[in-house]
Amino acid sequence: MAQVRTGRRALLAAPLLGAPALARAQSPLAGRPVTIIVPSPAGGGTDFSARLIQEPLGRALGTSVVVENRPGGNDVIGLNAVLNARPDGHTLLMGYCGTMAGRPATNSIGTIDPMRDFTPIGQVSDTPQLFVTHPSVPATNLREFITHAKQRPGELTYASAGNGSMHHLGAELLKQRAGIDMLHIPYRGTGETISDLIAGRVQFYMNSPPPLAPLVRDGRLRALSVSSNERHPGWPDIPSAAEQGLPDLDLNVWFALYAPRGVPAEVNAHLTARLNEVLALPALRARAFEAGALVSPLSPADISTRLVRETAAWREVVRAGNITLN
Incomplete structure (x- = not known):
């Protein structure tokens, strides 16, 4: 039976505390909690990705980060929770490639268009299944x-x-x-x-x-x-x-942090910078690796390009297979 390599266990004993530079009282989001909506139940990869960054991102932003699972309706309930929130950066989405590219390819999320309705902040991980x-x-x-x-x-x-x-x-x-x-x-x-x-x-x-x-x-x-x-x-x-x-x-399965449309560009840029700092933390990367996830930062522009490419590719799979949704 194959075993997961556990040579990095020692790193996991260290707390996910970043350098003092991660705590930024001047953060435009300080003072009010930031909520990351997970549009699926607890226990899956999307939930894992959100909880992986939860504590260190809160320290980096100078506030608390709350992870909230809002499953249902082929992820539509969670997506709408983000879209209906005030666009100020305090409500974010942990996006999963199936949600952002696969569901649009199968027309299973109604009128929601991830490329139009959400702004990528940064990719968290990119891992083979x-x-x-x-x-x-x-x-x-x-x-x-x-x-x-x-x-x-x-x-x-x-x-x-x-x-x-x-x-x-x-x-x-x-x-x-x-x-x-x-x-x-x-x-x-x-x-x-x-x-x-x-x-x-x-x-x-x-x-x-x-x-x-x-x-x-x-x-x-x-x-x-x-x-x-x-x-x-x-x-x-x-x-x-x-x-x-x-x-x-x-x-490959990827997970990325998104903001709803309408969040000020400077707030999105601040979130991107802080997320990238968090993803560079050795203890966080070791925790992800231990679980089998590979931390893989990607810029907002590259995420958008990938989303366009993969949505088109999955639509071709649906067409070629004459897939009927059941």
């Missing part, structure tokens, strides 16, 4: 799973956190690339999904490493592959998709 299966499935790697699925067209099921999530569209891309047929079973969040996966009610799932790492370690789930051309540095024993005959299966 883990492909996992229930241990009862007779496959120890992705190649064996594909062979197993080809022998049972339409019989195997895969779980997702809803239409347009990376679990959904990533599995559809895998189906197209590998020539297999699986049935989509959408759930309302990561917690429900994993419960049914552990119970064997669904056979296949993909997600960012943080919610899956402990389940792979203790054998309740089996890791088949990581969704990249290179092996994950924290999972050196798990082969990449490219090694198993699926090169360029670009299914």
